Amino acid sequence: MVHIVGAGPGDPELITVKGQRFLREADVVIYAGSLVNEEILKLCKPEAEIYNSAQMMLEEILHVISLAEKAGKTTVRLHTGDPSIYGAVQEQMDAMTERGIEFDVTPGVSSFLAAAATLKQEYTLPGVTQTVIITRRGGRTPVPDSESLKKLAQHQTTLCIFLSVNLLDEIKRDLMSAGFKSSTPVAVVYKASWPGEEKVIRGRLDTIVQQVKEANIDRTAMIIVGQCLNSKNYQKSSLYSPQFSHMFRQARY
Ligand code: SAH
Numbered sequence: 001m002v003h004i005v006g007a008g009p010g011d012p013e014l015i016t017v018k019g020q021r022f023l024r025e026a027d028v029v030i031y032a033g034s035l036v037n038e039e040i041l042k043l044c045k046p047e048a049e050i051y052n053s054a055q056m057m058l059e060e061i062l063h064v065i066s067l068a069e070k071a072g073k074t075t076v077r078l079h080t081g082d083p084s085i086y087g088a089v090q091e092q093m094d095a096m097t098e099r100g101i102e103f104d105v106t107p108g109v110s111s112f113l114a115a116a117a118t119l120k121q122e123y124t125l126p127g128v129t130q131t132v133i134i135t136r137r138g139g140r141t142p143v144p145d146s147e148s149l150k151k152l153a154q155h156q157t158t159l160c161i162f163l164s165v166n167l168l169d170e171i172k173r174d175l176m177s178a179g180f181k182s183s184t185p186v187a188v189v190y191k192a193s194w195p196g197e198e199k200v201i202r203g204r205l206d207t208i209v210q211q212v213k214e215a216n217i218d219r220t221a222m223i224i225v226g227q228c229l230n231s232k233n234y235q236k237s238s239l240y241s242p243q244f245s246h247m248f249r250q251a252r253y
Contacts, residue, residue: 005108011037029051127233
């Protein structure tokens, strides 16, 4: 049996209770070494075989899993954040299905959510935006033209941009040419939730490139763009409003 598990964004306490149990019980663990906080591996049994997938190719990962399956062992495939977001997990799941290997998936706290927690920020402010777009700038993995930052930016939603802090200059250019004002607030969170390693940069489209350069941030960072970041003028939600009734509460007047 294989458990695909989201390890969370970095803080070892941000793995789910279920993910933690699978990790404690695993005979074989293959973790995404580029981003998973290795502290979390302290949960593993001393005799567990541990592999760092950063040094492996897909076939090697599948080979380790197949051997474990033949030996009746349990494998945890540990991904950073949540496996469904830029996790390169589909090809692994499809290959396991093809080979008749049974697996399940345990979600994790994605880094865009950890970044919101660090910033103490709601992404979906009433009257400002009700939409969050998760995206990246095209690099070695292309982004379809219909989803270019320029096009997405036209919606003026909250943007959470992964895998792109080294392309911040291009991001700024794209967003400005899509009509974003130079004063649009931007935050960059480096290593959100990692104890003692987190860095937060708050700025505007026209200042952020320089700020991030000065802070020496060139990877493992979330870029958040949008008016939610400095809006004091959002509407209070209906959920807690005295004028509103809902399934669990009557209006007070
Ligand atoms: N599946 C992961 C994302 C993997 S892609 C998730 O759900 O978070 C790797 C990218 O995620 C990095 O380039 C960075 O943009 C972002 N990232 C991962 N961990 C992060 C963290 N702790 N803080 C900020 N960004 C992070």
